[in-house]
Structure formats: structure tokens, C-alpha cells
Amino acid sequence: MSIENLPLAAHGLFTCQAFYNIELEPVVYYYYVHLTVQVPISKPNLLVKDVSPVEGSTMWMHCWVENGTGPIQYVWHLETQNGNNTIFTQSNSSFISVTNINRNYTGWYRCVASNPVNNKTSDRLWLDVMFGPDVPQLDVTPYRKTEQGYSVLETETVSLSCQAQSNPASQYVWSYNDSKVTTGRQFTIVKILRMQTGNYTCLAKNSYLNTSSSTTISLTVYYPPDDSISCTLEPALNHTSLRLFCSWPGGFPSPSLRWTGDLIQPAQPLNSTAILLPSEKLTSNNTVFTCLGSHPTIAQLTECSTHTYIPPAEPxxxxxxxxxxxxxxxxxxxxxxxxxxxxxxxxxxxxxxxxxxxxxxxxxxxxxxxxxxxxxxxxxxxxxxxxxxxxxxxxxxxxxxxxxxxxxxxxxxxx
CATH class of the missing domain: 2.60.40 (Immunoglobulin-like)
Structure with a gap:
């Protein structure tokens, strides 16, 4: 017996009967054949609950096969955005559920269904996980970090850039002291002035998810002193000591001042604008004292000098x-x-x-x-x-x- 175009209905038990003619009575022999009809797997269809799920949500995937003899094994493959191919998961069930998905699940998915006869691969499907925006990262150029934030020098050109991971991409709004000033990832201030010191905020928005996140930095504009550095000396403690004064008013931050000279002891504070020298330490006549001033906005040290000497004659x-x-x-x-x-x-x-x-x-x-x-x-x-x-x-x-x-x-x- 020959069966062409074997149908699935042919699956079952076939019996072959053999008859022998014997004088007394016929003899019958039975032969049994169990025919298993295995159906090749048809091309799977990959179905997803939501092709644009939100990060943190739950999604499911269904690898649907119209024909195919079981048992069927299912393997899901993921091709990430950077081109890496990995096995996402495998199961003997055509349905999988994934909880708390994240942005790393974004990519091309394929489902491979296989049985003892053959295997078939579905078309690939793009899964785009929506997320963000993350907390923006702010960069300041030129970069000068301080305890309170960032510092720049007056008349410098300052560039503020903002980057927040988001899908779809973030939209950016800049504010200065809570007042909107511009939009876009980059904010440039040409020849910044001292009155532009303040708080700068970058607000990143995800219009698809209607979410936002922001970061604020403090930007301080340093500017030099308007006046010149000056040095003075005067007697102190009923002329038993000498007091040195150094002054350089104006500027922000305040200038750093320190006295130098042969009679200045190392123990004196480096940033002292006024120091006291007792007479027993002042053993030299006609001594020069120099005050050195430094400021972040001025490349070179600024100095002034004063000197002390005993009256040339006797009382x-x-x-x-x-x-x-x-x-x-x-x-x-x-x-x-x-x-x-x-x-x-x-x-x-x-x-x-x-x-x-x-x-x-x-x-x-x-x-x-x-x-x-x-x-x-x-x-x-x-x-x-x-x-x-x-x-x-x-x-x-x-x-x-x-x-x-x-x-x-x-x-x-x-x-």
C-alpha cells in the first residue's frame, strides 16, 4: 500500500491480515503497524503585547505556530542596538511574560520554533523600550569646580551642555534663576559678566511619556579687584610692636594676601592681611616688607612694599x-x-x-x-x-x- 500526499488523518494503527487455505479451516494472521504522521513546523509569527513598552512595566511575547507536531521548543533571540546577538530566553511554551523590563531590552527579536521534523524562524520584530529622562548630566567649559558649584572668569565665554538619557530623545530647556532663557542641549554665554552669577537649571523633558527631570548648578563669576594693592605699617601696643597692614579691596573672591620678608616668621598665617611683630623679633634696621597678592583672575602675583627704619639721629x-x-x-x-x-x-x-x-x-x-x-x-x-x-x-x-x-x-x- 502506498499513500501519496500523506494526510494527517493517516496517523493511526494499520492492520494487515494474511489468510492461508487449509483443508480443515482457513488460518488468518494479523500484522499491526502504527503510523505516526509528523507535521513540519510552519513559519512562526511573533506577537508582542506592546512594541513600545515603558521601562519598569511587564510585557508578554507569543510565538504562534499554525502547524507543527509537538513537542515544540521555542527559543527567543535578541539582537541589541550595538549588534550583539544573544538568546533572550527559551521555553517549551509559546508564551512568555517578562516583568520589570528595562532599556537594555530594546532591540530586534526573533522566535525559533523546532520539532523533530524541522525548525522555522519568525520575522524579526523591533521592541522599543520607552524610558527617561534620567537626571541630566551638566558639563561646564572651561571647567573649574568649587565647593559650591563652578566658577568662571569675567569676560570668558562659557559653554553649558546638558545630556539626559531618554527614549525618545530629551528636549532641553535652560533657566537662569528660575527664568527661562533658551532651549537646546547647549547653552553658550559670550563674555560673561559678574551680574550673571547665579543658578542655572537644565530641564530635560520626554514628550512621549510626559515626564521630566532637572539638574541645577551654581555658577559664580570671578572678577578682579578694582583698586590697587597697598601696604602700610604702624606701631602697636605702645610702640612695643610693629603692625603691618596689606589691603587690596574689591574683587571676588577676595584676593589672597601674604607678607614676606626676612623678619616674617614661618609661623605667621599665609593669608594674613595684618600681622603683629614684637620688638624683640625686629632686630634689623631699614627692613623691607613685601605683601604678595594673588587672585584667580590675574595670572601674575601683585605686590606692594613698605619699609621700617629707626630715626637717623639721636633724640x-x-x-x-x-x-x-x-x-x-x-x-x-x-x-x-x-x-x-x-x-x-x-x-x-x-x-x-x-x-x-x-x-x-x-x-x-x-x-x-x-x-x-x-x-x-x-x-x-x-x-x-x-x-x-x-x-x-x-x-x-x-x-x-x-x-x-x-x-x-x-x-x-x-x-
């Missing part, structure tokens, strides 16, 4: 009487020097005069002058640990309205 004491011979005027001077010296008088019984710079005068009534007692002028400069002195000790004398020389001849001058 001078002299006495004069008034025309009416009622008063004796004791004067003391120590001119010159930087800073100016402090001069003061000390006499007996509280006959003293507090300190003044360069010149000091002590006025005494003739009757109050004490003979044999010293009247000393002290002159103190911060470069000296001990003050210099000059003064008078008066002897017994009488004063007449007409004899100033009598007073002068009885003065003993000491230095």
Missing part, C-alpha cells in the same frame, strides 16, 4: 623759658623713622607728659621745678627693645625776669 632734648619767666618748657624730639617714634616725659612727683609721636613738650611752673631730680625724655621705636633717653637735672638757681642765661647755665644735660 634731642632742649629747654626754654617763657618771656615772663613763669614757665619752663622742656622739649624732646626724635624726628624721622618709619613708623614715627613715641616720645614722652617722666619727671618727679608726677610731672610727666604722655606719649606723642616725634615731638613732646613738658611745661613746668618755675616754682614746681625740683632741683637734683631728673626729667627724662623717653623715645621708643618699634625696632628697638629698649627706648632711648635724654633729659635734664636742674641745680639750685634763682630766676629773674631779665636773666634767661641764668636758667640755661644751671641745666645739666644728659642723654
Amino acid at each position: 634731642v632734648c632742649f629747654a626754654n623759658a617763657t618771656n615772663d619767666k613763669k614757665y619752663l618748657i622742656l622739649s624732646c624730639s626724635w624726628n624721622g623713622g618709619a613708623p614715627k617714634a613715641l616720645v614722652w616725659w617722666e619727671g618727679p612727683s608726677g610731672q610727666s607728659k604722655g606719649g606723642e609721636e616725634d615731638f613732646n613738650t613738658l611745661i613746668l611752673h618755675y616754682g614746681s621745678v625740683q632741683s637734683g631730680k631728673p626729667y627724662i625724655c623717653y623715645a621708643k621705636h618699634p625696632l628697638l627693645v629698649q627706648p632711648k633717653t635724654c633729659g635734664f637735672t636742674f641745680g639750685q638757681c634763682s630766676f629773674s625776669p631779665y636773666s634767661v642765661n641764668t636758667l640755661t647755665s644751671n641745666l645739666r644735660y644728659s642723654r
Whole structure:
């Protein structure tokens, strides 16, 4: 028996009967044949719940085969966007469900169905996973990172770029201090000014999913000081110390200032605009101190200098009487020097005069002058640990309205 174009209905049990003629009775033999008809697999159709699912959702796939003898094995293949081919999953079921899908599932899918007869592959199907936008990444050129954000120099051209992963691609909106300024991935500010310091926000939007995400950075514009650097020195602590001042007003951030010089000890703060040097550390005369200033907007160091020196001569004491011979005027001077010296008088019984710079005068009534007692002028400069002195000790004398020389001849001058 021959069966052409074997139909599926031919599947089953076939019986062959053989008869033998024997005198007494016929003999019958039976032969059984079980015919299994296997149907080749037809080309599968790949069905997906949603060809544009949202990241994090659940999707299902169905590899539908119209004809084919089971059991049938199913293998799903994924060709990613970068061209890698991998087996996504395999099963003896034509239906699979995938939970919490992510963007890496985007790509071309094929389903291969196979049985003992043959195997067939479906057409490929593009699965496009929708996601985003992610939190935008902002880049600033030129790049200067600070604790608060980013810094740029005034009059520089600044480029801000924004990138947020998204499918479909993000749309970008830029804001400055909450006010919209432009759109697009790139935002360029030509010759930025100090008043453009503030917060810059990039908002990335996914119009398909109606979602958005944003990032804000703080941009600080640095600008140089408007004035010049200046140095000054002055006495301190009653002329027992020297105080150095360095000033460079204006600019942002504030300039960095530090003093240099032979007498500046390493222990002094590097960024001190005012430092105090005690007299015992000031052993050199005519010493130059230099203040160095630096600022991010200025390439070179800026400096100013000042110097201190002791008055070139010695303190001078002299006495004069008034025309009416009622008063004796004791004067003391120590001119010159930087800073100016402090001069003061000390006499007996509280006959003293507090300190003044360069010149000091002590006025005494003739009757109050004490003979044999010293009247000393002290002159103190911060470069000296001990003050210099000059003064008078008066002897017994009488004063007449007409004899100033009598007073002068009885003065003993000491230095």
C-alpha cells in the first residue's frame, strides 16, 4: 500500500491480515503497524503585547505556530542596538511574560520554533523600550569646580551642555534663576559678566511619556579687584610692636594676601592681611616688607612694599623759658623713622607728659621745678627693645625776669 500526499488523518494503527487455505479451516494472521504522521513546523509569527513598552512595566511575547507536531521548543533571540546577538530566553511554551523590563531590552527579536521534523524562524520584530529622562548630566567649559558649584572668569565665554538619557530623545530647556532663557542641549554665554552669577537649571523633558527631570548648578563669576594693592605699617601696643597692614579691596573672591620678608616668621598665617611683630623679633634696621597678592583672575602675583627704619639721629632734648619767666618748657624730639617714634616725659612727683609721636613738650611752673631730680625724655621705636633717653637735672638757681642765661647755665644735660 502506498499513500501519496500523506494526510494527517493517516496517523493511526494499520492492520494487515494474511489468510492461508487449509483443508480443515482457513488460518488468518494479523500484522499491526502504527503510523505516526509528523507535521513540519510552519513559519512562526511573533506577537508582542506592546512594541513600545515603558521601562519598569511587564510585557508578554507569543510565538504562534499554525502547524507543527509537538513537542515544540521555542527559543527567543535578541539582537541589541550595538549588534550583539544573544538568546533572550527559551521555553517549551509559546508564551512568555517578562516583568520589570528595562532599556537594555530594546532591540530586534526573533522566535525559533523546532520539532523533530524541522525548525522555522519568525520575522524579526523591533521592541522599543520607552524610558527617561534620567537626571541630566551638566558639563561646564572651561571647567573649574568649587565647593559650591563652578566658577568662571569675567569676560570668558562659557559653554553649558546638558545630556539626559531618554527614549525618545530629551528636549532641553535652560533657566537662569528660575527664568527661562533658551532651549537646546547647549547653552553658550559670550563674555560673561559678574551680574550673571547665579543658578542655572537644565530641564530635560520626554514628550512621549510626559515626564521630566532637572539638574541645577551654581555658577559664580570671578572678577578682579578694582583698586590697587597697598601696604602700610604702624606701631602697636605702645610702640612695643610693629603692625603691618596689606589691603587690596574689591574683587571676588577676595584676593589672597601674604607678607614676606626676612623678619616674617614661618609661623605667621599665609593669608594674613595684618600681622603683629614684637620688638624683640625686629632686630634689623631699614627692613623691607613685601605683601604678595594673588587672585584667580590675574595670572601674575601683585605686590606692594613698605619699609621700617629707626630715626637717623639721636633724640634731642632742649629747654626754654617763657618771656615772663613763669614757665619752663622742656622739649624732646626724635624726628624721622618709619613708623614715627613715641616720645614722652617722666619727671618727679608726677610731672610727666604722655606719649606723642616725634615731638613732646613738658611745661613746668618755675616754682614746681625740683632741683637734683631728673626729667627724662623717653623715645621708643618699634625696632628697638629698649627706648632711648635724654633729659635734664636742674641745680639750685634763682630766676629773674631779665636773666634767661641764668636758667640755661644751671641745666645739666644728659642723654
